[in-house]
Amino acid sequence: MLIQWFPGHMAKALREMEKSIAKVDSVIYMLDARAPFSCINPQFDNLIKNRPVLYVLNKCDLVKQEDLKAWVDYFSSNGMSVVYSNSLNGKNSAKVISSLKEVNAAKLQRAENKGVNYAVKAMVIGMPNTGKSTLINSLAKDKKTITGNKPGVTRAEQWIRLQDGIMLLDTPGTLCHSIVVERTALNLAFLGSIRDAVLDVEGLALKFVEYCITSQKGVLNKRYNVDENETPLVVYERIAKARGYLLKGGETDYSRTAATILDDFRKGRLGQVILETPYDKD
Ligand SMILES: Nc1nc2c(ncn2[C@@H]2O[C@H](COP(=O)(O)OP(=O)(O)O)[C@@H](O)[C@H]2O)c(=O)[nH]1
Numbered sequence: 001m002l003i004q005w006f007p008g009h010m011a012k013a014l015r016e017m018e019k020s021i022a023k024v025d026s027v028i029y030m031l032d033a034r035a036p037f038s039c040i041n042p043q044f045d046n047l048i049k050n051r052p053v054l055y056v057l058n059k060c061d062l063v064k065q066e067d068l069k070a071w072v073d074y075f076s077s078n079g080m081s082v083v084y085s086n087s088l089n090g091k092n093s094a095k096v097i098s099s100l101k102e103v104n105a106a107k108l109q110r111a112e113n114k115g116v117n118y119a120v121k122a123m124v125i126g127m128p129n130t131g132k133s134t135l136i137n138s139l140a141k142d143k144k145t146i147t148g149n150k151p152g153v154t155r156a157e158q159w160i161r162l163q164d165g166i167m168l169l170d171t172p173g174t175l176c177h178s179i180v181v182e183r184t185a186l187n188l189a190f191l192g193s194i195r196d197a198v199l200d201v202e203g204l205a206l207k208f209v210e211y212c213i214t215s216q217k218g219v220l221n222k223r224y225n226v227d228e229n230e231t232p233l234v235v236y237e238r239i240a241k242a243r244g245y246l247l248k249g250g251e252t253d254y255s256r257t258a259a260t261i262l263d264d265f266r267k268g269r270l271g272q273v274i275l276e277t278p279y280d281k282d
């Protein structure tokens with residue numbers, strides 16, 4: 001499957017982020033817990049190399065406990081600071097904040113030694129749709145929030161001040177301009193990080209059905225009440241039939257079915273479905 005997109009605005013966003021990095025102490029790197037590897041953007045490597053990074057496995061509600069634990073262990077054992085989050089309910093907000101302070105401990109200690117009250121500044125980066133804005137909102141909840149321009153900065157930068165002595169900078173999601181590994185491209189497309197307008201949505205949904213019936217057995221049966229023991233195309237058509245998505249003359253409405261399947265996955269209506277484990281090689 002060929003996945004192409006116009007990278008112009010993303011290249012611009014990356015340039016903006018390269019300017020902003022100088023103003024922040026650290027980085028919050030948002031990853032979708034269902035496919036953390038695929039959400040790593042090699043174009044960020046250079047950007048973040050001199051800053052402490054806190055990796056956030058977001059949408060943890062869409063992943064089984066044991067899978068989440070495997071990912072946390074994987075990141076931790078590779079010396080990376082990691083925390084998980086359900087940004088919709090903000091349950092883990094306190095842990096995200098304390099972890100961010102931990103990765104900035106040296107800076108905070110220096111400030112304390114000088115007797116100054118220092119606000120840690122962190123830039124929130126990640127692929128589109130990983131939940132950056134939702135996380136920021138959940139952390140800022142019930143707290144005094146200021147957004148908009150900082151004095152002396154002409155560009156509209158979205159700074160959010162948390163009462164916990166932290167300032168966060170939201171960024172637009174940025175895809176890399178080419179994704180060489182097909183599995184990665186597919187995962188990002190499944191997750192909704194690539195705009196559907198540039199995708200073959202029906203082909204994508206078919207690939208997703210194929211993935212589910214081979215690697216996530218029972219998920220489609222549970223949601224759509226269809227027998228999964230058939231080819232991906234037949235299962236796809238069964239889902240259409242089960243939903244009554246038929247065109248005049250009884251033909252399958254592939255496009256409506258595709259939209260439903262992908263939306264159900266992205267919104268978590270299929271339950272806990274992972275796309276990757278730390279043991280996946282490719
Ligand atoms: N289930 C679930 N959905 C989430 C979570 N965080 C964000 N979302 C949803 O993911 C979608 C993208 O979130 P958004 O904050 O706009 O992503 P951004 O593009 O990275 O800023 C929205 O539909 C959110 O409601 C989470 O922790 N769990």
Ligand SMILES: [Mg+2]
Binds near residue numbers: 133
């Ligand atoms: Mg956003």
